Amino acid sequence: xxxxxxxxxxxxxxxxxxxxxxxxxxxxxxxxxxxxxxxxxxxxxxxxxxxxxxxxxxxxxxxxxxxxxxxxxxxxxxxxxxxxxxxxxxxxxxxxxxxxxxxxxxxxxxxxxxxxxxxxxxxxxxxxxxxxxxxxxxxxxxxxxxxxxxxxxxxxxxxxxxxxxxxxxxxxxxxxxxxxxxxxxxxxxx
Ligand SMILES: Cc1cc2nc3c(=O)[nH]c(=O)nc-3n(C[C@H](O)[C@H](O)[C@H](O)COP(=O)(O)O)c2cc1C
Numbered sequence: 001x002x003x004x005x006x007x008x009x010x011x012x013x014x015x016x017x018x019x020x021x022x023x024x025x026x027x028x029x030x031x032x033x034x035x036x037x038x039x040x041x042x043x044x045x046x047x048x049x050x051x052x053x054x055x056x057x058x059x060x061x062x063x064x065x066x067x068x069x070x071x072x073x074x075x076x077x078x079x080x081x082x083x084x085x086x087x088x089x090x091x092x093x094x095x096x097x098x099x100x101x102x103x104x105x106x107x108x109x110x111x112x113x114x115x116x117x118x119x120x121x122x123x124x125x126x127x128x129x130x131x132x133x134x135x136x137x138x139x140x141x142x143x144x145x146x147x148x149x150x151x152x153x154x155x156x157x158x159x160x161x162x163x164x165x166x167x168x169x170x171x172x173x174x175x176x177x178x179x180x181x182x183x184x185x186x187x188x189x190x
Contacts, residue, residue: 001153001154001155002125002151002152002153002154003151003152003154003157003158004112004149004150004151005124005150005151005152005157006160007044007045007046007147007149007150008043008044008046009160010046010126010147010150011040011042011043011046011048011147012157012160012161012162013072013124013126013150013152013157014038014039014040014048014070014072014126015040016162016172016184017039017174018072018073018172018173018174018184019034019035019036019073019081019172019173019174019175019181020034020035020036020038020050020070020071020072020073021033021034021035021070021071021072021073021081021084021119021122022034022035022050022052022058022062022068022069022070022071023068023069023071023108023116023117023118023119024058024061024062024065024067024068024069024116025061025065025114025115025116025117026061026064026065026115029061029089029093029099030061030099030101030116030117031057031058031061031089031099031100032058032071032084032089032100032101032106032119033056033057033058033084033085033089034081034082034084034085034175035050035051035052035085036174036175037050037051038050038051038070041144045146045147046126046146046147046150047131047144047145047146047147048070048126048128048144048145048147049142049143049144049145050070050142050143050145051140051141051142051143052137052141052143053141054141055088056088057088057089057090058089059141059143060090062130062143063130063137065114065115065116065130066129066130066132067114067115067116067127067128067129067130067145068114068116068128068130068143068145069111069114069116069117069118069125069126069127069128070125070126070128070145071118071119071122071124071125072122072123072124072125072126072172073119073121073122073123073172073173074121074122074123074169074170074171074172074173075168075169075170075171075173075183076121076169076170077119077121077122077173078173078181080104080106081173082179083100083104084100084104084106087100087103101117106119106120107119107120107121108120111125111127111149112127112149113127113129113148113149114127114128114129114148114149118151122153123152123153123156123157123170123172124150124151124152124153124157125150125151125152126145126147126149126150127147127148127149127150128145128146128147128148129145129146129148130143130144130145131144131145131146153170155167155170156170162184162187163187164184164187168183171183171184172184
């Protein structure tokens with residue numbers, strides 16, 4: 001169902017500005033949150049930037065593990081994106097369902113190069129190693145990552161290009177504010 005993506009075109013998985021899911025794992029703990037503020041930063045090696053607020057449990061696990069995954073969700077997952085973006089994994093620690101994957105019944109599969117789980121049903125995935133920059137993390141909540149592996153759903157991304165025609169439920173989602181999203185529109189060439 002998904003293809004591995006050559007790293008020289010991995011930036012295209014984020015270039016159109018989708019809202020993403022950040023997944024993390026450290027030891028026995030794992031977590032997921034929504035993030036609207038992410039972007040590609042460089043081609044080779046591919047790097048990305050993402051804003052991760054100080055209060056998030058995600059930030060604690062990224063700093064502890066030195067890695068994280070960016071999962072690109074689609075229209076069919078919009079409710080879940082809001083759920084995991086409106087609750088903290090920290091509040092679940094010690095409970096029977098002690099992480100959001102269990103609490104919200106989210107299927108995952110293993111990443112190839114990092115410990116963080118990847119969310120099934122997304123349309124693209126970028127496995128990232130943290131590029132530690134304590135000053136910008138502390139001053140701007142900005143985290144940098146080097147993409148060490150990337151994958152995409154071949155139904156909507158192949159040969160280095162997105163193609164959503166005939167797959168409206170797989171269109172990426174773009175958060176405006178307050179739970180209002182836009183789905184990615186039609187491609188055109190200028
Ligand atoms: C659509 C959406 C977009 C969000 N974007 C960001 C973001 O870019 N950066 C951020 O730090 N938090 C963002 N959040 C908030 C986090 O997802 C939220 O604080 C979450 O509860 C953190 O979970 P955690 O404590 O389990 O890590 C967003 C939430 C939603 C619903």
